[in-house]
Amino acid sequence: MDDMIFYDRMQFAFTITFHYLFPQLTMGLSLMIVYLKWKFIRTKNTHFNDAAKFWMKIFALNFAMGVVTGIPMEFQFGTNWAKFSELTGGIIGQTLAMEGMFSFFLESSFLGLFLFGEKLMGQKLHFLTGFLVFLGSWASGYLIIATHSWMQYPVGYEILENGKFVLTNFGALFSNPWLLPSFLHNQMGSVITSSFVVAAVGAFYILNNKHSEFGKLFLKTGVIFGLVSSILIAFPTGDWAAKNVAKHQPVTFAAMEGIFETEDGGSEIILIGQPDTENKKLDNKIAVPNVLSFLTYQRWDTQIKGLNEFDESVHPTNIPGLYYSYHIMVGLGTIFIGLMLLASIQLFRKKLYTTKWILWSLMFMLPFPYIANTAGWYTAELGRQPWLVYNLLKTVDGISPTVSSGNTLFTLLGFIGLYLLLGLLFLMLAGKIINKGPEISKQI
Numbered sequence: 001m002d003d004m005i006f007y008d009r010m011q012f013a014f015t016i017t018f019h020y021l022f023p024q025l026t027m028g029l030s031l032m033i034v035y036l037k038w039k040f041i042r043t044k045n046t047h048f049n050d051a052a053k054f055w056m057k058i059f060a061l062n063f064a065m066g067v068v069t070g071i072p073m074e075f076q077f078g079t080n081w082a083k084f085s086e087l088t089g090g091i092i093g094q095t096l097a098m099e100g101m102f103s104f105f106l107e108s109s110f111l112g113l114f115l116f117g118e119k120l121m122g123q124k125l126h127f128l129t130g131f132l133v134f135l136g137s138w139a140s141g142y143l144i145i146a147t148h149s150w151m152q153y154p155v156g157y158e159i160l161e162n163g164k165f166v167l168t169n170f171g172a173l174f175s176n177p178w179l180l181p182s183f184l185h186n187q188m189g190s191v192i193t194s195s196f197v198v199a200a201v202g203a204f205y206i207l208n209n210k211h212s213e214f215g216k217l218f219l220k221t222g223v224i225f226g227l228v229s230s231i232l233i234a235f236p237t238g239d240w241a242a243k244n245v246a247k248h249q250p251v252t253f254a255a256m257e258g259i260f261e262t263e264d265g266g267s268e269i270i271l272i273g274q275p276d277t278e279n280k281k282l283d284n285k286i287a288v289p290n291v292l293s294f295l296t297y298q299r300w301d302t303q304i305k306g307l308n309e310f311d312e313s314v315h316p317t318n319i320p321g322l323y324y325s326y327h328i329m330v331g332l333g334t335i336f337i338g339l340m341l342l343a344s345i346q347l348f349r350k351k352l353y354t355t356k357w358i359l360w361s362l363m364f365m366l367p368f369p370y371i372a373n374t375a376g377w378y379t380a381e382l383g384r385q386p387w388l389v390y391n392l393l394k395t396v397d398g399i400s401p402t403v404s405s406g407n408t409l410f411t412l413l414g415f416i417g418l419y420l421l422l423g424l425l426f427l428m429l430a431g432k433i434i435n436k437g438p439e440i441s442k443q444i
Contacts (some may be wrong), residue, residue, distance in 0.1 A: 007408040008058035008080040008399050013381075014070050014412065018053055018419050022066035025111030027141050027187060028194030029059050030134035037127045038049075046441045049123075052130065054438035055198070056114055058430060059133075063111060065426050073414065077219055080408060084388055084398030090166045091157055095173060099143035104128055107136030113410045141190070142183055149178035151389050152380070153248050165389070181240040182380075188233035189376060192336060193369040199343075200366040201434055203359040211437040215355055220338065223347055227340040237297070245383065246296050249390065251310040255319045256326040257292060258282050259306040267291035267304040275323050280308070294426060309365050317385040325378035332372040340363060 033052050040048035074096075077085045110132040118126045156172025157165050167173070198221025203213025246253040254260075258270045260280045269292040273285030293302040293327050307315060339361055346352040355357075384390055389397045 003405040004403075004408070005396055005399055007405045007412060008403075009395070011080060011307065011408055011412040011415065012073070012076055015069065015076070015415055016417075017377075018423070019066065019069040019073060020374065020377065021370055022062050023137075023141065024193045024370070025197060026059055026062050027057060027065060027137045028059060028190035028192070028225075028229075029062070029197070030130075030137045031191060032194055032198060032221060033059065034130050034134045035225075036221070037130050039391035041123055041127055047213060047217060050438045050441055051214060051221075053118075054214070054433075056111075057433050058197075060111060060115060061426065061429055063107070063434070066106075068422065076441075080400055080403055081398055082400040082403075084393070087163055087393060087398070088165045088389060090164060090175045091150060091173075094167060094170070095143045095147040095150075099140050099147075103136050103140035103143055103440045105136075107133055107140060110136065118238070138187065141187060145183045145186060146173055146176070146179055148380070149176045149182055152182075152384055153178040154389050154392055159392075160251060163326065165392075178244060181237060181244050182362075185233060185237040185241045186376075188229045188237050189369070189373045191205065191225060191229035192233060193373060195229060195340075196366055196369045199226060199362045203362045204434070205437070206353055207356070207359055207363075211357070212426060214438050219352065219359075220347060222362075223340060223343045223352070226336070227344045230333065230336040230340050234337065238330075238333070243296060250305055251307065251314055251315060252322070254305060254307045254310070255316045256322050256383060257304075258285075258323050259292075259304060261308050262303060262306040264303060266293040266299075266301045267296075268292060269295065270327075275320050277319050316383055318382050322379060322382040325382060329372050329375040330369055332375070336365075336369070336372070351414065414415045 036048045036052035036055070040046065040052065073332050088290050110129045113121070113129040114126065114133055121129070140298065150173060153176060154165075155176050156167060156169030158168045159165055173179075198434065202215045202218030202222055205211045206219065242253070245256070257267075258273055258275055259267060259273075260282065266289065268287040268289045270282065271286045271288065273282035273287070276283050277317075290300045293304060294300050296302070307319075339358075343352060343358050343362065346355045346358055386394055386396070388395050
């Protein structure tokens with residue numbers, strides 16, 4: 001049974017981690033494409049339009065990869081997690097079906113019109129199709145996170161005698177207090193990823209003296225969007241999401257902050273430390289007294305419960321993984337703010353395009369927003385364990401009893417091999433598009 005649970009979780013963790021490399025770019029990039037198209041309509045400068053069409057090619061490739069890697073996750077609900085689907089399908093099926101029927105079809109339909117319908121529709125309708133692609137991608141994220149939020153903080157449900165969950169209040173799914181802070185925080189993470197990708201491509205063009213005008217446009221756009229989103233992901237969205245965890249999952253909050261013992265007179269915030277779960281302490285810690293209490297409750301002396309206050313049966317099952325995921329996310333987010341702030345200052349001083357160390361830094365940082373977003377999702381998922389539906393349905397009770405661990409391991413190895421090939425194909429095609437650069441049209 002332990003092997004079965006481990007391999008089921010590993011397979012889902014691998015497939016969803018790989019899959020989310022793609023939606024986090026499409027959601028943020030769709031917003032930036034709409035901005036570039038809007039700038040073209042306002043200024044009649046075709047560089048903005050050419051830039052929008054260039055990034056829509058990357059978007060389309062990314063979108064296709066997201067679809068291909070997303071389908072296996074849907075099947076896993078019926079194969080590896082059949083009991084979970086049987087018990088909760090009456091609720092999570094609502095939002096997942098809406099995501100597929102409405103958001104996905106909206107996004108994919110108008111993506112085709114944006115790619116191929118500019119001459120037929122004219123510029124204003126072309127802008128509208130781009131906006132609807134953006135709307136579909138963000139609505140898709142909203143509905144997926146509505147599903148996730150119900151698992152973190154279940155609302156509007158009733159449990160029947162046979163153990164099945166049924167929905168008693170449809171509106172509660174979308175007024176869930178977990179939903180809005182999670183969605184906004186997630187979307188800012190997506191914008192950060194797209195900002196660093198756009199800025200990195202711009203820096204690459206400038207450093208190689210290739211497509212320099214587009215390089216400057218990409219760099220400026222990426223830095224501005226990156227600074228705004230890097231600040232917003234910390235405050236208010238990150239602050240709001242963390243306070244939500246403290247309120248509704250206090251044991252999770254204690255674990256991700258590394259609080260083993262309740263402290264009187266206010267809790268310190270941990271900057272560096274290694275959790276020792278056996279001895280229930282942090283090794284080699286560097287902390288600032290009382291700051292966590294102030295950030296969480298706006299009072300320096302508010303007591304925050306440590307893990308010692310909770311029964312070990314409800315502790316997160318992987319406290320070190322949760323702690324490190326959270327601190328990697330926060331640490332990288334702080335670096336993003338610092339780098340984008342320095343780049344913005346140089347942009348304001350009109351020296352960004354010649355400040356090579358910042359250009360190289362932006363290129364070097366390209367993979368790190370992906371790492372930060374992944375760490376953020378790991379924080380949310382590891383924090384909920386050992387529950388599939390928090391405090392109601394344990395992970396051990398949601399697996400498929402008829403699927404053996406050997407079958408799951410075999411298919412996991414297959415996914416790893418296939419996804420490796422898909423990843424290499426994506427990098428090759430994206431590199432080809434970037435190397436070719438935007439197609440230049442005549443100035444209007």
